[in-house]
Amino acid sequence: MKFGVIGHPISHSLSPIMHAANFEALGREDEYGALDIPPEQFKQIKEIINEKALDGFNITIPHKESILPYLDEVSSNAKHIGAVNTVLIHDNKWIGYNTDGIGFVKGLIEHYGSIQERKILVLGAGGASKGIVSEMQKFTNHKITVANRTMSRFDNWQIDINTISLTDVQSILHTFDIIINTTPVGMNTQHSEFIIPVEKISKSSLVCDIIYIPDKTPLLKACEQAGIAIYNGLDMFVYQGAESFKIWTGQEAHIESMRNKVQEELKRRSLC
Numbered sequence: 001m002k003f004g005v006i007g008h009p010i011s012h013s014l015s016p017i018m019h020a021a022n023f024e025a026l027g028r029e030d031e032y033g034a035l036d037i038p039p040e041q042f043k044q045i046k047e048i049i050n051e052k053a054l055d056g057f058n059i060t061i062p063h064k065e066s067i068l069p070y071l072d073e074v075s076s077n078a079k080h081i082g083a084v085n086t087v088l089i090h091d092n093k094w095i096g097y098n099t100d101g102i103g104f105v106k107g108l109i110e111h112y113g114s115i116q117e118r119k120i121l122v123l124g125a126g127g128a129s130k131g132i133v134s135e136m137q138k139f140t141n142h143k144i145t146v147a148n149r150t151m152s153r154f155d156n157w158q159i160d161i162n163t164i165s166l167t168d169v170q171s172i173l174h175t176f177d178i179i180i181n182t183t184p185v186g187m188n189t190q191h192s193e194f195i196i197p198v199e200k201i202s203k204s205s206l207v208c209d210i211i212y213i214p215d216k217t218p219l220l221k222a223c224e225q226a227g228i229a230i231y232n233g234l235d236m237f238v239y240q241g242a243e244s245f246k247i248w249t250g251q252e253a254h255i256e257s258m259r260n261k262v263q264e265e266l267k268r269r270s271l272c
């Protein structure tokens with residue numbers, strides 16, 4: 001089968017080597033390539049993909065929302081999030097899914113264990129947050145709290161959550177068992193700003209970031225130094241890919257080989 005990822009820029013995408021590692025581990029002869037489609041070319045997406053005769057593809061920045069009008073069907077989850085990262089092409093029909101949220105949650109539970117009795121705080125209220133929260137609420141008995149800088153962002157949320165501003169959440173930070181940063185704060189390591197004050201986080205909590213480049217954001221580094229457990233976004237990347245593979249083929253992916261390959265490549269790049 002033939003798969004790929006579309007985005008712009010795309011040359012640094014780790015998806016092709018990660019999926020290739022999975023195909024190899026499973027003894028499959030599939031192909032997975034990267035396609036750079038700049039925004040101005042996006043209206044030709046149907047022709048470009050059809051010419052490549054793909055069976056499915058991933059979509060990354062900046063096209064996760066622009067793909068919506070080109071789909072014949074959209075999963076209810078992707079519709080709710082308003083973004084698609086996986087397309088299955090079946091009988092010439094394009095069906096859109098979003099595996100980012102389930103990717104994060106599967107990875108987290110695998111790493112941490114059950115989250116059923118945990119009190120969870122999510123920072124940020126964009127697409128990534130919505131995907132994670134809507135998936136995560138299936139696995140916890142407590143209502144999830146979401147903190148955001150701009151409260152009007154919650155206007156189009158149809159999930160039963162506690163909402164709070166980033167400023168107000170500071171006084172209750174110590175009450176959470178798991179804190180997940182879904183904002184881009186910390187992605188650019190030139191700014192070592194913190195989205196929340198580390199000294200107010202409980203020492204027994206787990207602090208997560210969906211970013212994996214750098215492997216430790218300033219927030220994760222500071223938490224680690226304070227003796228707080230940390231968890232970055234690498235598993236989320238691996239598991240979202242594994243979930244896409246399952247949608248395309250109906251088969252479980254070989255997680256271990258995918259994770260190992262991504263880790264190996266990140267290490268190689270950091271040495272370059």
Ligand code: ATR
Nearest residue numbers: 124125126127128129148149150153182183184185
């Ligand atoms: P994504 O799809 O990756 O979630 P997004 O939809 O653009 O991206 O959402 C980005 C989120 O990060 C938002 O919650 C945004 O907060 P606002 O709604 O207030 O804009 C948050 N965010 C981005 N930069 C931030 C910053 N410097 N401080 C706090 N929150 C920030």
